[in-house]
Amino acid sequence: MLKSTVCAGLFLPCLVLPALAQGMPRYDVEKYCQEVAGVSGGSAAILNGCMDMEQEAYNILKPDWGGLPARSRSYCDDVAQVSGGSYSILKGCMDMETEASDAPRTFQY
Template identity: 35%
Template sequence: MSALPSRAQSVPRIDIKATCNAVEAASSGLADPEAVAGCVRDETAAREQARRRWSRYPAASRRECAAEVRIGGAPSYVDLVTCLELAANALSSTPGTE
């Protein structure tokens, strides 16, 4: 559990190439170079989005999402950004949290 606070301080490091190769191999049985390249583009864009917005998210959301993306399967920046956005939307729509 002591690793979680450090994860919340900066965007987690994810090996994009390994993630994309694993995802493509799992879905099709082999890593299609074009699909992997598309995945790498999407993951790179999501990583940059996470870096730009990281400090805007509550620390609790950063910790929870950083831990969640590493549960089962390949970790993903796309999943990280999705988690953070869902958490932000949930907080903004909850009465009394503004």
């Protein structure tokens, strides 16, 4: 009985972690957009436009996130975090990765 409990205890996280890993990354959009607006002198129009763009990108990505390739999700999350965490950058990266995987190149001599 103890042996099966230990095995289940060790195996269960293997089943749960991939499901958790499929959740959308959480970025501090307000901070990111404040920084973007700050580059232009603190423009309220830039801030609002940034927030709208980030919300739109998030809303587009969220329903399909778990079905996207894990390697692309991880890579693009890293790319998006370099800028401070941007769903617009995340979406652009995922779009490029999807397009590239749909049309692989071959080399010819």
